[in-house]
Amino acid sequence: MRAGFLPRFEPRGQPSLALSIASPVIALLLTALLAAVLFVALGKDPWRGLSVFFIEPLSGWRPASEVLLKATPLVLCALGLSLCYRSNIWNVGAEGQFLLGAIAAGGMALWLGGPQGALGGLAAGDGPLAALAGRPLQLPLVLLAGVAGGAAWAAITALLRDRCNANEILVSLMLVYVAQQLLSYLVFGPWKDPKGFNFPQTPTFDPSTWLPPLMAGTRLHWGFVLALIAVPLFWFALFRSWRGFQLDVSGQAPAAARYAGFSARRALWTALLVSGGMAGLAGAMEVAGPLRQLTPHVSTGYGFTAIIVAFVGRLHPVGILLAGILLSMMLIGGEYAQSRLGLPGALTGVFQGSMLFMLLACDTLVRSRVRWPWARRLAP
Amino acid sequence: MPRLQLEGITRHYPGVKANDGIDLTVAAGEIHAVLGENGAGKSTLMKIIHGSVRPDAGTVRWNGEAVQLASPAMAQALGISMVYQHFSLFETLSVAENVWLGLPRGESLASVARRIEAMGASYDLAVDPRRPLHALSVGERQRVEIIRALLGAPKLLILDEPTSVLAPQAIEGLFATLRRLASEGCSILYVSHKLDEIRALCDRCTVLRGGRVTGEVVPARETPGSLSRLMIGTEPPPLTRIAVQPGPVALSVHALSLPDETVHGTALDQVSLALRTGEILGIAGVSGNGQQALLACLSGERVIGPGGDRAAVRLFGNPVGGLGPRERRALGLHFVPEERLGRGAVPALGLDRNTLLTRTEGIGRVGQLKPRAMHALAARLIERFDVRAGGPGSAASSLSGGNLQKFIVGREIDAEPKVLVVAQPTWGVDVGAAAVIRAELLALRARGAAVLVVSEDLDELFLLCDRLQVIARGRLSPARPISETSPAQVGEWMSGLWPGAGNEGAAVATADGTR
Numbered sequence: 001m002r003a004g005f006l007p008r009f010e011p012r013g014q015p016s017l018a019l020s021i022a023s024p025v026i027a028l029l030l031t032a033l034l035a036a037v038l039f040v041a042l043g044k045d046p047w048r049g050l051s052v053f054f055i056e057p058l059s060g061w062r063p064a065s066e067v068l069l070k071a072t073p074l075v076l077c078a079l080g081l082s083l084c085y086r087s088n089i090w091n092v093g094a095e096g097q098f099l100l101g102a103i104a105a106g107g108m109a110l111w112l113g114g115p116q117g118a119l120g121g122l123a124a125g126d127g128p129l130a131a132l133a134g135r136p137l138q139l140p141l142v143l144l145a146g147v148a149g150g151a152a153w154a155a156i157t158a159l160l161r162d163r164c165n166a167n168e169i170l171v172s173l174m175l176v177y178v179a180q181q182l183l184s185y186l187v188f189g190p191w192k193d194p195k196g197f198n199f200p201q202t203p204t205f206d207p208s209t210w211l212p213p214l215m216a217g218t219r220l221h222w223g224f225v226l227a228l229i230a231v232p233l234f235w236f237a238l239f240r241s242w243r244g245f246q247l248d249v250s251g252q253a254p255a256a257a258r259y260a261g262f263s264a265r266r267a268l269w270t271a272l273l274v275s276g277g278m279a280g281l282a283g284a285m286e287v288a289g290p291l292r293q294l295t296p297h298v299s300t301g302y303g304f305t306a307i308i309v310a311f312v313g314r315l316h317p318v319g320i321l322l323a324g325i326l327l328s329m330m331l332i333g334g335e336y337a338q339s340r341l342g343l344p345g346a347l348t349g350v351f352q353g354s355m356l357f358m359l360l361a362c363d364t365l366v367r368s369r370v371r372w373p374w375a376r377r378l379a380p
Numbered sequence: 381m382p383r384l385q386l387e388g389i390t391r392h393y394p395g396v397k398a399n400d401g402i403d404l405t406v407a408a409g410e411i412h413a414v415l416g417e418n419g420a421g422k423s424t425l426m427k428i429i430h431g432s433v434r435p436d437a438g439t440v441r442w443n444g445e446a447v448q449l450a451s452p453a454m455a456q457a458l459g460i461s462m463v464y465q466h467f468s469l470f471e472t473l474s475v476a477e478n479v480w481l482g483l484p485r486g487e488s489l490a491s492v493a494r495r496i497e498a499m500g501a502s503y504d505l506a507v508d509p510r511r512p513l514h515a516l517s518v519g520e521r522q523r524v525e526i527i528r529a530l531l532g533a534p535k536l537l538i539l540d541e542p543t544s545v546l547a548p549q550a551i552e553g554l555f556a557t558l559r560r561l562a563s564e565g566c567s568i569l570y571v572s573h574k575l576d577e578i579r580a581l582c583d584r585c586t587v588l589r590g591g592r593v594t595g596e597v598v599p600a601r602e603t604p605g606s607l608s609r610l611m612i613g614t615e616p617p618p619l620t621r622i623a624v625q626p627g628p629v630a631l632s633v634h635a636l637s638l639p640d641e642t643v644h645g646t647a648l649d650q651v652s653l654a655l656r657t658g659e660i661l662g663i664a665g666v667s668g669n670g671q672q673a674l675l676a677c678l679s680g681e682r683v684i685g686p687g688g689d690r691a692a693v694r695l696f697g698n699p700v701g702g703l704g705p706r707e708r709r710a711l712g713l714h715f716v717p718e719e720r721l722g723r724g725a726v727p728a729l730g731l732d733r734n735t736l737l738t739r740t741e742g743i744g745r746v747g748q749l750k751p752r753a754m755h756a757l758a759a760r761l762i763e764r765f766d767v768r769a770g771g772p773g774s775a776a777s778s779l780s781g782g783n784l785q786k787f788i789v790g791r792e793i794d795a796e797p798k799v800l801v802v803a804q805p806t807w808g809v810d811v812g813a814a815a816v817i818r819a820e821l822l823a824l825r826a827r828g829a830a831v832l833v834v835s836e837d838l839d840e841l842f843l844l845c846d847r848l849q850v851i852a853r854g855r856l857s858p859a860r861p862i863s864e865t866s867p868a869q870v871g872e873w874m875s876g877l878w879p880g881a882g883n884e885g886a887a888v889a890t891a892d893g894t895r
Contacts, residue, residue, distance in 0.1 A: 245736055
């Protein structure tokens, strides 16, 4: 309470729009600066290091397609999360919902394509239902299963918060670890490929359930197009729909939502089901697209990175698209840094963390001015 | 030598000059009023004197010596204490513990309790130091705040709108205490916008408008009209009431009882009222006596569950106790809550989007929003109710309290409700805006609507209402026509003492700070 040595923060009043858009850009520059310092400390050429992270991932179609490939799940998860965070519901378990989406989609793909699957024979082309159960329906069924899986996982969080008033941050986070264990159990146990040399993995899915590639010779698939379509849809839902307005109000001013008669329970369920469904869809597309089988390493932390994407993107769909591509570049840059510069893989995590930290710092400084305790003594 | 002297105090906030070259002098033992409407810069000035805000320019002299007030602790050390309008006390602690927390370390709790009792006895501020705070009425809490300030033996005591939470009798008690303090040499800065109080209590008065001093006067020699001119530049226009024949009962509550939602709130106990069309019914009472619960039950924010008596609340004869706010609004009942920012309006959203809280003009057939329709509605409200705002897109938080209140009241009145329930229509609102709001409420009544006004401001209730009821400790008094009652009687009733069933027992544990 005394003057002390800590600075005080005073609100600046209305923060300027330009600055609040500039703040992620400044955060990015500061992160790059920090990265350069780190490279020097590690005995590497800082220009080379920075170019590995920010230029090489975009040099040519092949690396760029990988950036977009990894951006796809990030953008899908982050879009759903932005809905939650705008409703003041702190779902941090997109990773778990992603995994459940992958599990459900994988299960569906195995069931549809497997020899003992109910539709297995039909899909192969013998039987009266072949046309119906053929390729045009298989992929949608796989993706829908993923949406349902992710939404169901998020529904556990919604139910516990609704019925028992449990904290959604803890519940959704803990369910991530449950989901990981469930996935491991399945690929080490009942779903393990009998012909897989005892590796923890399922058989490769039937090609009819694959997500077709967007460009020949790359792994980029149609999921990226879906993510691009989702961006304007979410923009409309957030800013131009009555339902989205209700969510926004219940997040910003719960008393105003009660006064208006907007149901807080409905906001909770809507936000969690939609974000769970989006994460589940991302999981489904990851297994139906590049992976084509389930392994214990389906996700490389997309659900967690998506939290950073959502905030760096200012919880705005267009911002999330850009932030998703940026964070994806950092993921790929991290891989390059390992293979080409011999740097530790943890570097990506360091950069992601410092990016979020810098952004929060920039936001604080945009909203408030700092009063240093010694400034008074310097003043006349 | 004056005890406190301010010279040319200036303080900017982004976009506003809250204080602009303010001079103020307070002598020892003087009760000095600072008068001004909301937004005139009173609060900023008091924060500067109390050390929680530093001025951009100007000098503060304490007993003739220039001082830099860097923190409230520093002001406290000089002998400056402040009693805030909104108390900073802990509900779960006892009176003595609350006071003890604010004192320098080293004194035992028992000795603090003894000093509280002694202070209470000598200044007529009796309060039991062992009682938990949540069992105290608002008036008693204020005494705790004042005792806490007095234990530091202040040379200057600042009180910010101290009577806004008190019943008339309690105000008299407070004034006696303050006069006593002043006679012992303690200077008092009394911040208020209530002209009568200032004329009754204060030796001198500094009037602020728009961050500048517009006059320094001896209030006893002024009239309410002349003070009002200094404060707002004009006198408010008189209200016109036309005679309206009340119609059938529009909104009724019958024997409604409610359990406590929180441990510390006051529930409702057998509350009944009947509001007719073409009349304004007032509910008087000191805040915290069940108004919140009653209003939530009327607006639908608190729905009576399937186990309760849903027919206890009726709208035009139909039971509505189980309906939410939107369903009741569709039946013609609109509500203006007490809190503007965060409840009546979403602070960060524009006025256009804030129309969507209670209006449907901006919602399309398939659930899409219609920006142009929202914009047009907000523009119409701004025009019709003289809301000073940047435009329909301005954030609600950028408006002053009075202008936002005009917008919210306007939004509900513009919907032409059959029943309007209003909480504290002009609380914290400047005189000009208050006049606009009151005139609109009377006009709505003249158009045949039923209006229920819940207010702490007795003057306002006597200006507006046809009939009055009083709420105290969750119970509602019988209704009295305005012509058959008086502020004195209503003030008495505010402590729960009205003639009628079962009140004799309640008389001991009454509502608030009457002695």
